[in-house]
Amino acid sequence: MNYPLGIKKEKHQLINYSHRGMTLEDDINESNLYYREHDIAYIYKKPTPIKVTKVHFNNQKQATIKEAFFLEPSTTDYNGIYQGKYIDFEAKETKNKTSFPLANIHPHQIKHLENITRHGGIGFLIVRFSLNNLTFLLTAEDFLNYIKKEKRKSISLTYFQEKGYLIEEALSPRLKYLDIIKRILEVS
Numbered sequence: 001m002n003y004p005l006g007i008k009k010e011k012h013q014l015i016n017y018s019h020r021g022m023t024l025e026d027d028i029n030e031s032n033l034y035y036r037e038h039d040i041a042y043i044y045k046k047p048t049p050i051k052v053t054k055v056h057f058n059n060q061k062q063a064t065i066k067e068a069f070f071l072e073p074s075t076t077d078y079n080g081i082y083q084g085k086y087i088d089f090e091a092k093e094t095k096n097k098t099s100f101p102l103a104n105i106h107p108h109q110i111k112h113l114e115n116i117t118r119h120g121g122i123g124f125l126i127v128r129f130s131l132n133n134l135t136f137l138l139t140a141e142d143f144l145n146y147i148k149k150e151k152r153k154s155i156s157l158t159y160f161q162e163k164g165y166l167i168e169e170a171l172s173p174r175l176k177y178l179d180i181i182k183r184i185l186e187v188s
Contacts, residue, residue, distance in 0.1 A: 024093045024128040024135065028078065031173035035082075041178055043080030043087055075112040076123075082178060083185060086121035088113070093128045099154035100127050102147065110147065113140040122184070126167065126177060129157060136164035137180050 025045075035041040054067035076090040090113070092104050105125070116123035123140030134157075142163045146155055165180040 024091050024126065024130075025077075027135075027169075027174040028091055028126065028177075031175045031177065032078070032080075034173035035178060041080060041082035041087070043078055043082065045078055046075070076109055082122075082181060085185065086116070087181070088116045088121055089124045089126060091126045091128075093130050095131055096154070097129065097131050097157070099156050100129070100160070101154045103153065110144070114144060117141060117144070122181060124181075126175070127160065127164075129160075132157070134160075135167045135169070135175060136160040137167055137177050138164040139184070 029045060032041075032043045032045075035043060052065050052068045054065070056064045056066050058064060076088050078091065079086070079088045081087065090105065090109055092100070094100050094104065113123040117140045125138045125140070125143055126135065127138060128135040138155075138160060143155075146159065146163075167180065168176040170176055
């Protein structure tokens with residue numbers, strides 16, 4: 001369209017507003033709250049272990065941390081219990097449309113997932129391809145098999161579609177990832 005003074009209006013692509021303002025972490029936290037409130041599961045976000053070295057006291061009741069450092073590398077993002085089984089998982093988002101970079105998962109997190117599954121816990125990744133508006137659950141077993149066999153630096157979206165589980169989104173819970181875990185437990 002031509003406007004006065006030679007200004008041209010560009011065509012804009014349709015924008016998907018379905019996750020505007022929401023992150024994967026927000027969706028998982030909201031889902032976990034639903035699961036706790038309905039006595040379905042008790043899964044929490046793990047705090048990152050830090051050591052505070054400097055604090056500024058604003059007044060008698062309020063303080064601000066001025067300096068702190070990480071005590072040790074964190075393991076995964078979430079853990080808890082569901083149907084008598086220990087649950088432990090990492091949540092990641094990517095803006096890549098076709099692959100998930102393995103650099104997003106650290107070696108100590110991989111080792112942690114190996115240990116969880118070796119001891120009978122349920123370990124997995126929840127990965128959101130944010131530009132595609134797709135969120136998958138990939139079991140630790142499928143993830144570990146992939147990194148042992150493949151030499152690539154990423155996991156393709158195709159692998160998630162073949163081996164992973166597309167997580168259904170809803171109002172409550174926001175991400176129905178425990179529906180997938182329930183199906184996996186029924187098959188085991």
